[in-house]
Amino acid sequence: MMLAACSVWLLLVCLVLYSRLKVAASAPTCTNGQAGCHVLSLANLFDRVIQHSARMHGISNDLHSEFELYFLPSKNQIGRVSRNCHTSTILTPNGKENAQRMAREELTEVILKLLVAWGDPLWHFHQSLAHNHEFSNFSSNKSLEMSDMVHELRKGVQKVIEKMKMLGIIGNSLGGLGSSESLLAPVSAEWRLMKDYDLLYCFRRDSSKIQNYLKILKCRIVPEHGC
Numbered sequence: 626m627m628l629a630a631c632s633v634w635l636l637l638v639c640l641v642l643y644s645r646l647k648v649a650a651s652a653p654t655c656t657n658g659q660a661g662c663h664v665l666s667l668a669n670l671f672d673r674v675i676q677h678s679a680r681m682h683g684i685s686n687d688l689h690s691e692f693e694l695y696f697l698p699s700k701n702q703i704g705r706v707s708r709n710c711h712t713s714t715i716l717t718p719n720g721k722e723n724a725q726r727m728a729r730e731e732l733t734e735v736i737l738k739l740l741v742a743w744g745d746p747l748w749h750f751h752q753s754l755a756h757n758h759e760f761s762n763f764s765s766n767k768s769l770e771m772s773d774m775v776h777e778l779r780k781g782v783q784k785v786i787e788k789m790k791m792l793g794i795i796g797n798s799l800g801g802l803g804s805s806e807s808l809l810a811p812v813s814a815e816w817r818l819m820k821d822y823d824l825l826y827c828f829r830r831d832s833s834k835i836q837n838y839l840k841i842l843k844c845r846i847v848p849e850h851g852c
Contacts, residue, residue: 665788667785667788667789667792667794667846667847668843668847668850670781670784670785670788671785671839671842671843671846671847671850672843672850673781674778674781674782674785674839675836675839675840675843677774677777677778677781678778678832678835678836678839679836680774681771681774681775681778681832681835681836682829682832682833682835682836684767684770684771684774685771685825685828685829685832686829687767688764688767688768688771688825689825689826689829691764692821692822692825710823710826710827710830710831711742711746711827712738712739712742712743712827712831715735715738715739715742716735717735717739717834718732718735718838721837721841724837724838724841725841725845729789729794729795729842729845729846730795730796732838732841732842733782733785733786733789733795733842735838736782736835736838736839736842737779737782737783739831739834739835740775740778740779740782740835741779742831743775743828743831744772744775744776744779746824746828747768747771747772747775747828748772750768750772750821750824750825750828751765751768751769751771751772753821754768754821755768755769771828778835782839789846794846
């Protein structure tokens, strides 16, 4: 009788634990601890955006490799492409040491400006590949994934900003950065005149910058977590 009672008690305990784990796993993530949210630490939020940026840069490398296979054998266009990226008007730190010397708010602003600047160009890049039968479905699908990832990464970075504000790490000077208009003001619209390969070259360069800047920002703010 006692054995049966213990078995029932253990079963109830397991069910309660399972239900709690299920709720935690299904709960949306948030930064401010709203009801029904699974709260992530700042270090976890940084890890998420850094991993996301690494995948995004990896996709740009894959597409870049396919473009090289397409251009080099026939047209040899790579040696003649323009390197004037439309994001050249965004002042970015040159090298790791210069990025480390920038104020946290300034480096965060650079990251967001680069992400916003690539929203429309990548969507049009995808449309161009989707209607170009010389490229495979792989290229079209990857370009769409790359475009979506920029939007998702921007949302992730904004969550990091919210968390840093809540913890008092940065001030409210970044409050206006949620506006696309304010971020796009200094960015050139020259991307509309760029060839697909030029556009991809520039994005691969900028996605590498974004990934590196996020790593630097994380190590300056939470150096005890994997730096």
